[in-house]
Amino acid sequence: MKIIIRNNSSEGSIWAAHYIARRIREKAAVSDKPFVIGLCTGSTPIETYAELIRMVEAGELSFKNVISFNMDEYVGLPVEHPESYHSFMHRYLFDHTDQPAENIHILDGNAKDLAAECEAYEKAIVEAGGFDLFLGGVGEDGHIAFNEPFSSLSSRTRVVTLTQDTREVNARFFDGDFNKVPKQALTVGVATVLSAKEVVILAFGSKKARAIKDAVEGPMSHYCTLSGLQNHPAGTIVCDENSISEVKVSSYRYFKAVEAAENL
Ligand code: GLP
Numbered sequence: 001m002k003i004i005i006r007n008n009s010s011e012g013s014i015w016a017a018h019y020i021a022r023r024i025r026e027k028a029a030v031s032d033k034p035f036v037i038g039l040c041t042g043s044t045p046i047e048t049y050a051e052l053i054r055m056v057e058a059g060e061l062s063f064k065n066v067i068s069f070n071m072d073e074y075v076g077l078p079v080e081h082p083e084s085y086h087s088f089m090h091r092y093l094f095d096h097t098d099q100p101a102e103n104i105h106i107l108d109g110n111a112k113d114l115a116a117e118c119e120a121y122e123k124a125i126v127e128a129g130g131f132d133l134f135l136g137g138v139g140e141d142g143h144i145a146f147n148e149p150f151s152s153l154s155s156r157t158r159v160v161t162l163t164q165d166t167r168e169v170n171a172r173f174f175d176g177d178f179n180k181v182p183k184q185a186l187t188v189g190v191a192t193v194l195s196a197k198e199v200v201i202l203a204f205g206s207k208k209a210r211a212i213k214d215a216v217e218g219p220m221s222h223y224c225t226l227s228g229l230q231n232h233p234a235g236t237i238v239c240d241e242n243s244i245s246e247v248k249v250s251s252y253r254y255f256k257a258v259e260a261a262e263n264l
Pocket of ligand 1: 040041042043044045071072136137138139140144145146166
């Protein structure tokens with residue numbers, strides 16, 4: 001696992017956007033196959049998406065040959081609801097790039113048969129060639145996508161029940177009203193995320209410090225599902241000084257030394 005530490009969330013977001021852009025360009029230079037990316041929602045990736053959009057508008061990057069699969073969606077929330085992850089992704093990314101509509105995949109939380117929807121999603125990911133890169137965020141309790149504590153680290157796409165904590169944290173998007181936050185979601189599993197060739201996680205702010213400490217220094221455990229990244233050959237967490245603040249000083253120094261030595 002690599003940890004990138006930047007002074008603040010803006011610098012971390014720019015780092016991540018440029019890293020993703022480099023990976024898209026590198027694949028395009030050697031292959032006609034699409035770049036398959038997993039995408040996340042939440043307040044954390046917004047600046048990364050803004051920088052990707054800037055690059056597209058400047059003609060420095062294209063999403064024409066990018067296929068995306070979002071990691072999760074609420075169950076029962078109308079697609080046109082401003083806080084559905086469909087709306088979020090169009091608002092903050094898809095409406096501003098050249099990615100073809102048919103290359104965009106988001107779980108349908110209003111499907112009649114939710115289990116069938118999840119199964120079809122896993123199949124579609126395989127048919128697209130599997131993920132080149134998965135971009136994720138992390139919840140305050142260390143959850144990745146909507147894989148709440150005690151989700152199996154070998155879980156796949158499925159219906160989940162959200163914890164009280166997650167619904168309280170996400171109430172900020174629903175007029176501060178906990179009762180308006182859906183109780184269930186569809187989410188890719190931990191193993192779905194870890195099936196990607198590469199995983200990049202963004203974690204900014206002191207609210208994420210405990211999750212980062214548990215994921216990086218704690219045991220690999222279903223208690224903190226991001227800790228599953230410890231078992232991935234190419235996992236990177238992009239932090240700022242606040243989110244990394246709970247790890248041991250010796251760990252912090254090591255990450256900084258690797259960054260300097262490898263010019264990350
Ligand atoms: C939700 C999403 C996660 C996201 C998390 C953190 O639970 N399902 O994918 O990582 O929120 O959100 P934020 O970036 O707003 O802190």
